[in-house]
Amino acid sequence: MNEQLENLNRLPLRDDLRGLTPYGAPQLDVPILLNVNENTHGLPEHVRRAIMAEIESVVGGLNRYPDREFTRLRQSLATYLGHGLTADNIWAGNGSNEVLQQILQAFGGPGRTVMSFPPTYSMYPLLASGTGTTYVTGTRAADFSLSADSAAEQIRAQAPNLVFLCTPNNPTGTGMELDVIEAAYEAGEASNAVVVVDEAYAEFSHADNPSALQLLPGRERLIVSRTMSKAFALAGARIGYFAAAPQVSDALRLVRLPYHLSAITQATAVAALTHADSLLSNVEDIKSQRDRIVAELTGLGLKPAPSDSNFVLFGGLENPRAVWEGLLEAGVLVRDVGIDGHLRVTAGTEAETTAFLDRLRELLTA
Incomplete structure (x- = not known):
């Protein structure tokens, strides 16, 4: 056991974090x-200039807290996503990891479970652990695919409180048919499961792999998560967001930290969205x-x-x-x-x- 681990273990660390x-x-x-x-x-250079100009416009007000509701950003994101979405459908955080963490804080926690289908994004179990949510796993086919029947059967058997579906899936890159998402949502009805579709890489999909955004109407337990780290080349800015029924954002307002999105983060994202094309x-x-x-x-x-x-x-x-x-x-x-x-x-x-x-x-x- 090295000295760093010995020092860590002397602290009153939570038992479920020891050894991680x-x-x-x-x-x-x-x-x-x-x-x-x-x-x-x-x-691109012109986008960098636009971001710097937008940041310059807010620097004079950094002695004040930012817009707690990040209204301009939500409006810009709704316009970018389309599908008839409005600012009321949008939530954002410091990277999609924070967004997923807030979802678990609101709908997960001790005594609740979140289910996913490895191999998939390795942060899911870590986020579950950090929020006291039990992580349960399903299985995929040998080619890393997941069928609608298989997903539904496994969700009914586990009866989770949340389901994370990553499409395109990380680390395999494979996309997911919309019927899988529909089947997962219907299978989760018995346990009132919140179904989160993690579309961090959606902009890179082939044309025949449509977004789950089109499934949102009439599905209040469905959340479609996105990020600006990948397609928008803003990994260093830490901007993630989701689209869902307005009441989902209301739930996250109960757990978010005050003023969690800085004025500079908001300005960066708004400027980038102006140059989305x-x-x-x-x-x-x-x-x-x-x-x-x-x-x-x-x-x-x-x-x-x-x-x-x-x-x-x-x-x-x-x-x-x-x-x-x-x-x-x-x-x-x-x-x-x-x-x-x-x-x-x-x-x-x-x-x-x-x-x-x-x-x-x-x-x-x-």
Whole structure:
């Protein structure tokens, strides 16, 4: 036991937190970072100028608390999402992780359960633990898919208070048909389950994988979560949000911290949303690199999962650790997500993607 762990264990830490390790991917200083699904294209210069101008407009008022209801931001997000949504349907937080945490604070807690279907976003059990919510798991098919019948059967059997459905799924990249979400919602009716559809990577989906936003009318227990970290290249700004029935936001107002979104955060998001079309043009380039990765990995005899996201999970590796280290030696950092024989790579710029593919080809033929 190292000294840091000994020091930690002397504190009156909650028993269910003892022995846990913090969430996070390796943060290494290498030229090509393709491990945490960031938007590698960055912000165009005119968008950066617009954000700086919007921030400048609020700096003079930083001695005052920000708009607690972040009204302009909710209006801007509703306009961006469409589907007849209004500001009353929108909630936002410091990244989608905070939004999910607030949902668990409001609808989860001791004596309640949240269900998801691994392999999926590894923050779900950590958020559940932090809110005293019991985390229960379902299963997926061998190809990481989840059918409507399977999801409904498992939800009825577990009778959870919340269900998290990630689509496109992280870390597999696979999309989910709308009938799965509909079936999950109906199956959760008996336990009055809140169904959260985590669409963090929705903007990268193929055209035949529609958003769950269209399912919101008439479903007051359905929440569709999004983020501005990925498609909008604002991972450093920490802006997440959801769309749902207005009463869901009312529930979160009971648990949110006062003035939880700073004036600078709100200004950054509003400015970026004003230039949504420009930012989303980069998404098309990222999608083309993702599809290129899938095609070339298939040609190398590997097994990439079908991806609707900005990353690709690929299997068929006899020694993924050796491949991970070989890529790192060449200055390319990818992610080992703990799935046997697999690694995950973010779709980068054309040059970054080429560097990854060239080095991987060298490692596989060595």
